[in-house]
Amino acid sequence: MVGPAKNSNAATATNPTKKLHLSPDSIINLDHGDPTLFEPYWRKLGEKCTVEISGSDMMSYFSDIGNSYQEVTDFLRSGLYKWAGDAYDFDKDGPYIEIVTSPNNPDGAIREAVVNRKEGKLIHDLAYYWPQYTPITRPADYDIMLFTFSKSTGHAGSRIGWALVKDKVVARKMIKFIEVSSIGVSKESQLRAAKILGVVIEGCQDSASENFFEYSQCLMAERWEKLRDVVKKSQIFSLPKYPQEWCNFTSKYVESHPAFAWLKCKEDTNCEGLLKAHKILTRGGERFGVGKEYARISLLSQGEDFNEFLERLSGIKTTEQGIGTT
Amino acid sequence: MVGPAKNSNAATATNPTKKLHLSPDSIINLDHGDPTLFEPYWRKLGEKCTVEISGSDMMSYFSDIGNSYQEVTDFLRSGLYKWAGDAYDFDKDGPYIEIVTSPNNPDGAIREAVVNRKEGKLIHDLAYYWPQYTPITRPADYDIMLFTFSKSTGHAGSRIGWALVKDKVVARKMIKFIEVSSIGVSKESQLRAAKILGVVIEGCQDSASENFFEYSQCLMAERWEKLRDVVKKSQIFSLPKYPQEWCNFTSKYVESHPAFAWLKCKEDTNCEGLLKAHKILTRGGERFGVGKEYARISLLSQGEDFNEFLERLSGIKTTEQGIGTT
Structure with a gap:
């Protein structure tokens, strides 16, 4: 069970994000x-926002019992796609994937798709589409939208992101990719991200808290x-x-x-x-x-x-x- | 700081590895x-073995301040190697990597390298080289040795593994691969693995505990x-x-x-x-x-x-x- 500590046997560690004490010479x-x-x-x-994880928690590969995973071999045998450069210069025929980062990195500009052909799939990287970085002008409603815990709340060390995907077939392929490439995502990180995002949502709903x-x-x-x-x-x-x-x-x-x-x-x-x-x-x-x-x-x-x-x-x-x- | 809980605000979650209550019909x-x-x-x-992680712990991408990471693009542009099948049938010229899984999966046999040519690199997968699975007949002393938290202690959900590598250049390339492919490994999982492995080591040294x-x-x-x-x-x-x-x-x-x-x-x-x-x-x-x-x-x-x-x-x-x- 994950819950409050009963005694003082929990792990202690020094905070890795310690004070830097900069001098004029520091890089x-x-x-x-x-x-x-x-x-x-x-x-x-x-x-x-504290989570506490005991030694017997979350040991299984699986969050839902009943899955099974595939071999990694086939996945590693060949490249899945090739990088084709800047979307503005893209002139090849056939299927393509266009990644739209909006707000854009490095310049913060709001971007839209530029290739706009029938055979294309769009992936919207919305890592920075949060109120601290940009005005939220409309609900995000694209086919495939990527988000990251790192940029939304600042918890980069957890390596947690998520995607909202309209097409179930595409969503299943994305889940399969994660399974094949890493047999899933750290359960500890998922638990902590769920806890912290829950506190963020509470904070947005409750005018008494910041x-x-x-x-x-x-x-x-x-x-x-x-x-x-x-x-x-x-x-x-x-x-x-x-x-x-x-x-x-x-x-x-x-x-x-x-x-x-x-x-x-x-x-x-x-x-x-x-x-x-x-x-x-x-x-x-x-x-x-x-x-x-x-x-x-x-x-x-x-x-x-x-x-x-x-x-x-x-x-x-x-x-x-x-x-x-x- | 990571430490013992002071009150009861920590996260609560149900244990995902619940009792299955099997019937003769269950799969x-x-x-x-x-x-x-x-x-x-x-x-x-x-x-x-409990770890407790507060909302402000381990937020940085980096454990050691001073690193910086590279773009993922080049890495994804092309395959890094091709799978060449069973090592017993390998007859191609040139550099190769042989993976020796010992004890072997599926049959549990102790294995040695079979290709044995000058241009080869060996990777020993020692996931099952632990006393619960096989007699520890000698210290493992290979060039590149892979281990996993999953099989040693049973904590598969953490997605933590480690490698012991003799050649510093190879070790640095492996670290770079992890950085490029995932910008590092979940800090929560690393903390918990360090805590649990510490308890395992203590238990081996202290005859009073199991x-x-x-x-x-x-x-x-x-x-x-x-x-x-x-x-x-x-x-x-x-x-x-x-x-x-x-x-x-x-x-x-x-x-x-x-x-x-x-x-x-x-x-x-x-x-x-x-x-x-x-x-x-x-x-x-x-x-x-x-x-x-x-x-x-x-x-x-x-x-x-x-x-x-x-x-x-x-x-x-x-x-x-x-x-x-x-």
């Missing part, structure tokens, strides 16, 4: 999008405001502008506050190189098929990292050219 | 090797003894014989008690079909490249299933021929 890694910024919210909730999405929307808005202030004063950098749109979730006009800032330097400057010279690690535009004057910067780091990043950014002089290669 | 699935037989041992340990491997060795020996009794009286079935060997772990002569019974029927009988007619699901010999008179039967089911299986097996008459297809 700040804003390349990946490790979403540690929401940790203080979850800490504040205390034991409301709604996670209101908290995280405020936090992202605050970070974007601070970042835009620094960028405005810099004369080197610029950021995309996002329109104010009506958000059905929060019932107000808001603009996007993407998880990544898509920072642009003045012409001929290597943005990633320039930031690297200040020990800020980001991902340069060339990795996304655009010019080196762009860099993608994670805004999901812990507060200390984010503030140190702003301080260093505001100290970069107009004469610097982005020495240092990527 | 018994002994096809897969779901290792639920050790559950009573872990239940008896009570809260000694050693898991002694418990599980007794259980497997008892099941094999009961099964051999039924088979001996049957005049239809036979089982492989395993030699008594010195086990360095338990310091006594023991024979193998494999996780699967490799049951053989008399000539021209479809073993899987015969058992299926008695609502016992197994995996027929043809799935393993041998005759239909063989079937692989999991001995890792819960006690109720195992006892019902024995009862039905002992009731099968010599005149039955294995009607029913697989």
